[in-house]
Amino acid sequence: SQTIHQWPATLVQPVGSPLSLECTVEGTSNPNLYWYRQAAGRGLQLLFYSVGIGQISSEVPQNLSASRPQDRQFILSSKKLLLSDSGFYLCAWSAGPEAFFGQGTRLTVV
Amino acid sequence: AQSVTQPDIHITVSEGASLELRCNYSYGATPYLFWYVQSPGQGLQLLLKYFSGDTLVQGIKGFEAEFKRSQSSFNLRKPSVHWSDAAEYFCAVGAVDYKLSFGAGTTVTVRA
Numbered sequence: 001s002q003t004i005h006q007w008p009a010t011l012v013q014p015v016g017s018p019l020s021l022e023c024t025v026e027g028t029s030n031p032n033l034y035w036y037r038q039a040a041g042r043g044l045q046l047l048f049y050s051v052g053i054g055q056i057s058s059e060v061p062q063n064l065s066a067s068r069p070q071d072r073q074f075i076l077s078s079k080k081l082l083l084s085d086s087g088f089y090l091c092a093w094s095a096g097p098e099a100f101f102g103q104g105t106r107l108t109v110v
Numbered sequence: 111a112q113s114v115t116q117p118d119i120h121i122t123v124s125e126g127a128s129l130e131l132r133c134n135y136s137y138g139a140t141p142y143l144f145w146y147v148q149s150p151g152q153g154l155q156l157l158l159k160y161f162s163g164d165t166l167v168q169g170i171k172g173f174e175a176e177f178k179r180s181q182s183s184f185n186l187r188k189p190s191v192h193w194s195d196a197a198e199y200f201c202a203v204g205a206v207d208y209k210l211s212f213g214a215g216t217t218v219t220v221r222a
Contacts, residue, residue, distance in 0.1 A: 097142035
């Protein structure tokens with residue numbers, strides 16, 4: 001069966017520091033991969049999605065970037081964090097219309 | 111582009127009472143429709159989905175939803191709520207590119 005791993009679960013980072021969140025999927029090949037952000041009291045906003053290695057589409061302009069160095073690995077990064085980057089980040093994968101989500105990373109920028 | 115509206119930000123329901131969460135979507139073609147549930151600090155779990163066919167779909171945990179094309183709605187229902195149903199619920203719509211658009215969510219509080 002397929003599983004998705006996302007880490008770390010929580011992260012507190014100072015403003016201006018770099019960021020790297022990692023997501024890996026097991027049990028499937030060539031999945032579509034997604035990064036979503038959930039701000040407090042709001043819905044989920046799609047940040048990036050990828051249909052293959054090295055193929056990244058950005059949905060909104062922002063301080064973040066994404067990379068897909070391997071088929072089942074998706075990384076969310078920032079060179080310098082802003083306070084507004086705080087939130088709950090969710091990785092997801094799909095092989096069709098239905099998406100499956102990781103457990104999320106709670107990022108607090110201080 | 112597709113969009114989703116969940117009109118109710120917060121609903122409080124008594125344990126054992128029925129629950130209905132509203133969802134309206136905007137999309138030019140037949141959408142893929144989903145309801146997800148999120149417990150605090152957790153990821154999203156799929157409750158049910160609609161792709162085509164029977165417009166009344168059954169999901170996990172005793173939930174069901176009905177697709178009404180004429181109303182562009184996909185409301186979630188449960189006949190008898192349990193305390194463990196307290197969570198945040200998200201309606202989502204997907205298009206042919208499989209990217210999902212989510213509503214803002216409805217928080218459900220269950221009182222004893």
